[in-house]
Amino acid sequence: MFQLPSNHVVPSKLLIPSHRISKDETEQLLSLALLSPTSFNIQNWRFLMVRDPELRRQIRAVAWDQAQVTDASLLIVLTADLKSWAREPARYWRNAPQPVQEFILPAIEQFYNGHEQVQRDEAMRSCGIVAMALMLAAQEMGYASCPMVGFDFDKVGKLINLPVDHVVAMFVTIGKGGQGCMG
Amino acid sequence: MFQLPSNHVVPSKLLIPSHRISKDETEQLLSLALLSPTSFNIQNWRFLMVRDPELRRQIRAVAWDQAQVTDASLLIVLTADLKSWAREPARYWRNAPQPVQEFILPAIEQFYNGHEQVQRDEAMRSCGIVAMALMLAAQEMGYASCPMVGFDFDKVGKLINLPVDHVVAMFVTIGKGGQGCMG
Numbered sequence: 046m047f048q049l050p051s052n053h054v055v056p057s058k059l060l061i062p063s064h065r066i067s068k069d070e071t072e073q074l075l076s077l078a079l080l081s082p083t084s085f086n087i088q089n090w091r092f093l094m095v096r097d098p099e100l101r102r103q104i105r106a107v108a109w110d111q112a113q114v115t116d117a118s119l120l121i122v123l124t125a126d127l128k129s130w131a132r133e134p135a136r137y138w139r140n141a142p143q144p145v146q147e148f149i150l151p152a153i154e155q156f157y158n159g160h161e162q163v164q165r166d167e168a169m170r171s172c173g174i175v176a177m178a179l180m181l182a183a184q185e186m187g188y189a190s191c192p193m194v195g196f197d198f199d200k201v202g203k204l205i206n207l208p209v210d211h212v213v214a215m216f217v218t219i220g221k222g223g224q225g226c227m228g
Numbered sequence: 229m230f231q232l233p234s235n236h237v238v239p240s241k242l243l244i245p246s247h248r249i250s251k252d253e254t255e256q257l258l259s260l261a262l263l264s265p266t267s268f269n270i271q272n273w274r275f276l277m278v279r280d281p282e283l284r285r286q287i288r289a290v291a292w293d294q295a296q297v298t299d300a301s302l303l304i305v306l307t308a309d310l311k312s313w314a315r316e317p318a319r320y321w322r323n324a325p326q327p328v329q330e331f332i333l334p335a336i337e338q339f340y341n342g343h344e345q346v347q348r349d350e351a352m353r354s355c356g357i358v359a360m361a362l363m364l365a366a367q368e369m370g371y372a373s374c375p376m377v378g379f380d381f382d383k384v385g386k387l388i389n390l391p392v393d394h395v396v397a398m399f400v401t402i403g404k405g406g407q408g409c410m411g
Contacts, residue, residue: 081360084377109335152292152378165345166352167377170398173356174375177264181364192357194267194350195335215353 061222062116070186071119074219077182081175083167085153086137089129090171090214093122093205103204108196108216117218118188122201123176125168128210130157165212172214183219191218244405245299253369254302257402260365264358266350268336269320272312273354273397276305276388286387291379291399300401301371305384306359308351311393313340348395355397366402374401 075092083089095101098115105114114120126132134153138146157164180190193216202213258275266272278284281298288297297303309315317336321329340347363373376399385396 082363082375084375156378162348166348166397169349169352170356170359170377173353174360176353177357177360177364180265181360192265192267194353195339214349 061220064118064221066118066188066219066221074119074179074182074186078175078179081171081178083171083174085130085134085149085156087129087134087153087167088137089125089127089167090175091124091126091211092175093124095120095122095205100204104196104201107200107204108193111193111195113191113193113218113220114196114216117191117220119217119219121179121217121219122205123172123214123217124205124207124211125172125214126208126211127161127164127168130154130164130167168212169214176215176217179217179219188219188221190220192216193218244403247301247404249301249371249402249404257302257362257365257369261358261362264354264361266354266357268313268317268332268339270312270317270336270350270354271320272308272310272350273358274307274309274394275358276307278303278305278388283387287379287384290383290387291376294376294378296374296376296401296403297379297399300374300403302400302402304362304400304402305388306355306397306400307388307390307394308355308397309391309394310344310347310351313337313347313350351395352397359398359400362400362402371402371404373403375399376401 071094078092079088081090095104101115101120104120105111108114130153134150135146138149141149157167176192180192183190196216198213201207205213207213254277261275262271264273278287284298284303287303288294291297313336317333318329321332324332340350359375363375366373379399381396384390388396390396
């Protein structure tokens with residue numbers, strides 16, 4: 046049985062800043078994450094891997110100076126496209142039987158169109174689901190991970206040039222040697 | 229390495245209606261779910277296990293008549309308390325060192341107080357995270373699972389007597405013999 050990441054950790058247990066995760070391991074993590082379910086298969090999450098050390102420092106400065114932002118092997122900013130449901134949704138179901146397509150495509154339209162709060166809820170739900178997939182995959186690969194919301198969402202959006210119609214949902218940091226973070 | 233639930237399934241693969249999950253297995257599932265991380269450890273999720281067959285039928289009627297609502301061994305309505313951050317938050321951190329408590333408690337207040345959208349985002353994020361924990365735990369126990377948003381959220385809220393300041397985030401159905409659902 047898999048073990049869930051602890052939610053009772055303190056920030057003294059820091060990640061090892063010098064550790065580098067391999068490209069293969071990073072791809073393994075992301076390929077697993079990409080299998081996470083999304084409502085109506087709209088795959089609304091967008092993952093930003095922040096690799097530039099200077100950008101990491103700038104993000105840390107608006108993230109309560111939490112060390113894992115710069116020290117983790119991976120800093121993944123989970124964002125979502127609020128309008129993915131409207132971007133040629135037929136392609137998300139092109140391999141489904143025709144009757145399923147005929148049911149699901151109008152259902153997608155009806156579920157999201159004009160419902161801004163539902164679109165935003167979906168962003169947060171999808172990113173929550175994929176965050177857990179990332180954290181459990183990381184754990185099985187021997188890494189520690191940390192879900193984070195302790196940062197200024199607007200400032201992070203500006204720093205990463207968040208496109209219009211997108212939203213930042215949370216961070217996941219992944220690294221070696223520690224297990225902790227605070228928020 | 230664990231396997232993620234598929235998001236490319238069609239509704240013809242139904243769960244076996246007659247299967248009953250044991251009390252021990254149900255408790256095992258939920259005890260794992262309760263270890264899922266929440267922001268600031270506010271544990272804002274609330275799980276409703278719907279066992280009454282008549283209530284299951286009523287929910288199915290407002291959930292696009294999806295068979296798994298009545299046929300799954302478990303129907304778990306994931307809801308969240310939008311105000312859990314304000315309900316004596318010191319108890320969530322009572323085992324943490326004093327300096328951590330002194331930092332985190334004002335941070336919780338500042339993060340959520342007066343920010344209704346942030347409170348709602350947190351509900352959806354937390355429920356997404358725990359939904360994935362439930363689905364992966366179910367899979368490791370040999371069960372199929374299905375995340376669902378294809379239902380009338382307001383009508384479901386009325387049917388389950390959703391308390392004030394709470395919100396329905398999604399369903400997770402868990403059962404034997406199938407693997408599928410649509411939305």
